[in-house]
Amino acid sequence: MAQNRGHIPKSRQREKPREGLKYIGKSMKRVEDPRILTGRGIYADDINLPDMAHVAIVRSSHAHARIKRIDTSKAEKLPGVLAVLTGAQAAELTGPLPTWSSPPVFQRVIAHEKVRHVGEAVAAVCAESRYIAEDACDLIEVEYEPLPIVVDPEEALKSRGDAVLHPDHGDTNLILESKFDFGPVAEDFARADHVVKRRLRWPRSGGTPMETNGATAVWDPGSQRFTIHANTSMYNFVGWMIADTLKVPHHKLNIVPTLAGGSFGAKLFLYKQPVMAAMFAKLVGRPVKYLEDRLDASLNNDAHASDRVYYVELACKKDGTLLSFKQRIIDDYGAYFQYGVGQHGNALAQVVGAYAINSVGVHVQAVLTNKNQQGAYRGFGSEVANFVIERLVDAAADELKLDRIEIRRKNFIKKDQFPFLIPTGNMYDSGDYEKVLDETLKLLDYKGWKKKVEEMRKAGRYVGIGIASTQERSVFSSTEFWMWNLDGKIGWTSSPDSMSLKIDPRGRIYGTLHSPFWGNSPETVATQVIAEQFQVDPSNIEITYSDSDKGLHSTGPGGSRFTVMVTGAIVGAAAILKKKIFKIAAHMMEANADDLELRDGNVVVKGAPGKKVSLQDLAFHAYYMRLSMPDPEDPELTSGLDATYVYDHPVTTLPDPKREHMGIFYPIMGHMCHSMVVEVDPETGQFKFLDYACVHDSGVMINPMTLEGHMRGGVVNGIGSAASEQYFYDKNGQPTNNLFTDYIIPSISESPADMKCGHVETPSPFTEYGIKGGGEGGRMGTPPALAQAIEDALSPFGIKITELPLTQNVIRRLVREAQAKKAAD
């Protein structure tokens, strides 16, 4: 019987993808840049308020311990210290921090009774300056009673008693376990000719933006309100949760976004830093800033990323047809569980990769260990799924003696099969995977390189080619969260984004974003779409950001959703405004509203371009001539020109009540092919890029230049994830690399000097103009291709790559092991 994969709703697209757009599709210079380039952008640490005090924290030196005693008396006496708080005192002032885990795993702004990882705050000091606050931290004495430490994720499955981090959740560190069969897994395995099996390891890394997380809070005793400036996102989605922690009514909190100096997920939703600053601001009666230093950011920022062990099996036919895919995943979440297993929802959105695999068996085991907890990082767990499926397809090709490219081609979902429901129920809206592959092979000059590589190998060089075809799910709806919570009712039904538009009496357009800047180009994107909608020059448009007081329901950037969502919101708000504009213009020009259109800053009569009224004159009329309008009672003709619009998710469905599928929850499916040529030095374990080419399909592009920026930057993130980055903890739970001296993010020397980027545009049939998300794909495409390239280069040794990161040491070890094995044989 065919699997029930759910249904596909009708498209609500209003703006069809089309030729001849004037502003969309152009590489316009960014409107954000002039202030940033001249040092005038305001980031979290640039908030300077009169009389502002500063917080520093005492970080736990133990990975797992009871706090027996804290002596803060010396710190309190230090001149310039305003207040010192321990976990016990903080627990009186604040409630648990926000969490999405269900049942909730509670975390506090300062650890209370127990520390669960090195770097967790055990006390905090507020002082006249950061210098004094840090001095005072050194004067605080903490006595710990050590508890058993859990570091290895597979060992964590066996923890009992004192080794359990949160005993209120049972005598185990296995905090969540879920098993699903999507489709006929057993039958598909039964009809397989061959099963590929692997254990794969994806390492703990993190977004690690150049700017750390921080907040400055003000308490106004008159209005009894907090104002918090922070480099956070999601403040117009779930910012109210912070009010709960601060024990004030929700309307007594206003969150104001600053620019973010990069996020990559690390600033998805800040709560620890805002709560820390706000707690002290009320206590000392002054503005208070808490900015993480680099150590806080590595050890205590709640933003480490997927740390997974995979046991996987791929069932295939002899001819390379991929049938079914089974995986058991152990994921090390660290000490808390803020987003539950949201990272696995992401992975299941595209678990079959670009291939028409018939069924999927999933077994997720989320474990807690004594580490900084997981958050989001560019891909949010789906980048790991890309690595896993692509490694398995490579393995299948090798074991079946098929070409690595041909096996992909054979199994691709074909372009006439979209929209396509995969076994988990998620939809792939559109795509043309063969075309992306072909363009990539051309861009790299695959044939040319094949020949060159052969010659180089003959000359004794270790050169390899890697090619991976991967997915970039974009625009989440969060509807799938329910699947994981076995006791919960069906939950979220949308994750919207909003826009406010106003045309002033002189025809200038103001757009208010309800989501922040976090290193992307929100002002530029909004400007281009508004310019397109109203056919006005971008210089007439001004974009600003709302705070949460004035904010409309908006999820914010993340999951490559912003461009699609804000465009939907702009189209919605513009439609309301244009209706009014045409009504007024029809009256002013004595024309029929249906015959009107906007062109070059004017309302014109279609086919009679001489007949026009400028937007400027029309706006003036709309503001000040209310009583001259035809029907003074018309409720659509109130004075002024403004509109807001909340754009709900373009296409989403609920999970199946019987849990046969997860519904459509991450459907706007980008695709990319990454290819590269690398040369490895087996003596030193070093490798270098000889070439790099990638082609992305992010649907219709708004700004090819900024999209390409995401691709390039993402690739270098991906190189870090694949080759150098790992937050490492020793067996005592002591982190051994927390600074940029030893947590190695790629510098220019490790990055390709000449990366070739190409584009294919397969429009989405569901989003306005056919746009898809494109913010994460670079990082999501590189690791499997790089693993393949290095494996190919080292093929004379017969090495199989099953783990990342491929640091110099790891490559050296793999070569040595292979040599020892050969010698022994």
Add this chain to the structure above:
Amino acid sequence: MSNEKITITVNGKRYDKEVEPRRLLSDFIRDDLRLTGTHVGCEHGVCGSCTVLMNGKSVRSCLTFAVMADGAEIMTIEGLGTAENMHPLQKGFWEKHGLQCGFCTPGMLMTAVELLKEKPRPSVDEIREALSGNLCRCTGYQTIVESIQRGAEIMQGGK
């Protein structure tokens, strides 16, 4: 700790201030002078975000004490150009998309200013060499190299 009197010229303006001997130049510039364009990414001398020019030479302001800059001429990003009148390098970064979040950008620009003083027409390799101590998490670096080339071209009178 007694404070030290220092005189520093920043972006052509002279400041007479008292500072603690341990006060970092980065904190002095950012908090005492309120010139927040200089960014602090790591506080340990690796990322280069905090790069400023001291007597024409690039220094990491997070590794320099303010007292060490007594009598010196400092140039920060705010001294380079304004939104109405950008420096050619700023124009280059704008045109070639040399920034995304912009956090590393002041350090990149100040490093590039120093480079172009020595080598008005640097090669790609020379630019890569000069930027090898500046981290950027957003751009992948290639557009930064192109931005500097473009800035050099504008400086030489190119359009």
